[in-house]
Amino acid sequence: MNQTLEEYVREIIDKHSLDCYVIFNSDIHLNEYIRKKDMRVLQISNFSGSNGTVVISKEPCLITDSRYYIQAQNQSRFPLFKDKLSAYIILKQYKKVSFDTKTISSTRFKKLMETFSENSIEFVETEFKFDIKFEDDQYNSLSNEIVYLEQYNLKSYLHFSDASEGLEYDPAIKEYLSSLGFNNIDGNVTGSHYQDKIKRIRNIVDGKVLIITELDTIGWVLNLRGFDIEFNPVFFSFLILTKDEVLLFTDKDIALDMVKVLPYNEFERYLETIVECPV
Numbered sequence: 001m002n003q004t005l006e007e008y009v010r011e012i013i014d015k016h017s018l019d020c021y022v023i024f025n026s027d028i029h030l031n032e033y034i035r036k037k038d039m040r041v042l043q044i045s046n047f048s049g050s051n052g053t054v055v056i057s058k059e060p061c062l063i064t065d066s067r068y069y070i071q072a073q074n075q076s077r078f079p080l081f082k083d084k085l086s087a088y089i090i091l092k093q094y095k096k097v098s099f100d101t102k103t104i105s106s107t108r109f110k111k112l113m114e115t116f117s118e119n120s121i122e123f124v125e126t127e128f129k130f131d132i133k134f135e136d137d138q139y140n141s142l143s144n145e146i147v148y149l150e151q152y153n154l155k156s157y158l159h160f161s162d163a164s165e166g167l168e169y170d171p172a173i174k175e176y177l178s179s180l181g182f183n184n185i186d187g188n189v190t191g192s193h194y195q196d197k198i199k200r201i202r203n204i205v206d207g208k209v210l211i212i213t214e215l216d217t218i219g220w221v222l223n224l225r226g227f228d229i230e231f232n233p234v235f236f237s238f239l240i241l242t243k244d245e246v247l248l249f250t251d252k253d254i255a256l257d258m259v260k261v262l263p264y265n266e267f268e269r270y271l272e273t274i275v276e277c278p279v
Contacts, residue, residue: 005044008130009056012098016124019094020057022085025050028102029215033232037132047076053085054078061088086115095121100128146235146252147225150188158185194223195258198246205241209274212239222248222256238267240274 009021027038032050036042041052041062049068055061061081064072072080081088089097097116101109116123177183181191198221201210212218215234219225226235237250246259249267262270 005040005130005132006056009044012126012128013056016096016098016126018096018098018124018126020055020089020092020097021126022097022099023054023056024099024103025052026103029213029236030103030105031215031229031232031234033229035229040132043132045076045078047072049075055081055085055088057092057094059092063088086112089121090115090119096124097121098124098126101125102128143227144252145227146254147233149190149223149225150193152189154182154187154189154191155185157189188223190223192223194221194256197221197223198241198258201241202243207243210241211271212241218248222259224254224256226252236264238264240270242274 009023012018013021023040023044025034025039025041027034039048041054042048044056045052045054045062047054047062047064047068049064049071051064051068052072053063055063060078062072062076062078063081063083063085066082069080069082104112113123115121177185183191201221212221215229215237216232218237218239219234221239224235225233227233228235235250235252237248237252239249240247247270248254248256248259248261249264249270250261251264254261
């Protein structure tokens with residue numbers, strides 16, 4: 001019999017003698033929209049709202065904002081707490097707390113640590129390795145297709161009501177497209193090339209190492225699109241720009257000049273090698 005997510009979390013609680021374990025509705029890239037297989041809050045509580053946090057303890061609860069109160073009361077298998085996470089932890093006098101640090105922003109993490117310190121609450125770092133599986137294969141397998149936007153010519157997508165009219169005959173159209181960043185209709189649909197973007201970024205960061213974890217930003221920099229999250233044209237990856245290298249960590253089959261592609265799961269290992277570099 002397959003282990004449930006709640007059973008797995010309670011094992012972590014027992015192993016580390018925790019008072020509670022917190023589950024955030026996020027993934028390791030902190031995407032606004034996430035894959036169903038990353039929806040831990042949905043899996044453990046049945047609550048499908050986009051903003052939800054679950055506290056697993058002897059008295060588990062679901063925390064969300066006022067937009068979802070009615071939905072949470074109808075869906076969640078856990079009682080609803082109408083306040084902040086820190087308020088619940090303090091109210092219940094929990095003293096040992098853990099969560100997956102990869103699913104929370106550094107800003108929120110720092111604020112929580114300040115609150116914990118002020119209230120003598122210990123944060124215990126634990127490892128989370130639970131792979132949510134669904135019977136429907138579409139949630140377990142992702143498309144490996146990658147769209148190279150630079151292969152698509154802008155001119156092919158411009159249509160004029162009068163065949164005799166074109167950009168070369170209408171300065172107003174040329175001016176409008178230029179205001180959008182398109183100065184050459186024979187160029188690609190993005191209006192730029194990824195190598196030019198990388199050059200501009202390097203000039204801005206001035207020799208520092210730039211680590212990009214936001215999927216939409218990676219797609220923008222490289223002029224690539226993917227299909228890893230429903231209704232979002234992104235693909236799972238990390239991008240690191242150094243003074244001399246462009247490193248893309250992904251399991252997709254991608255070939256770009258001057259970009260070194262490495263396995264997705266090697267990202268953290270690589271980070272350990274640049275700890276002395278200005279980032």
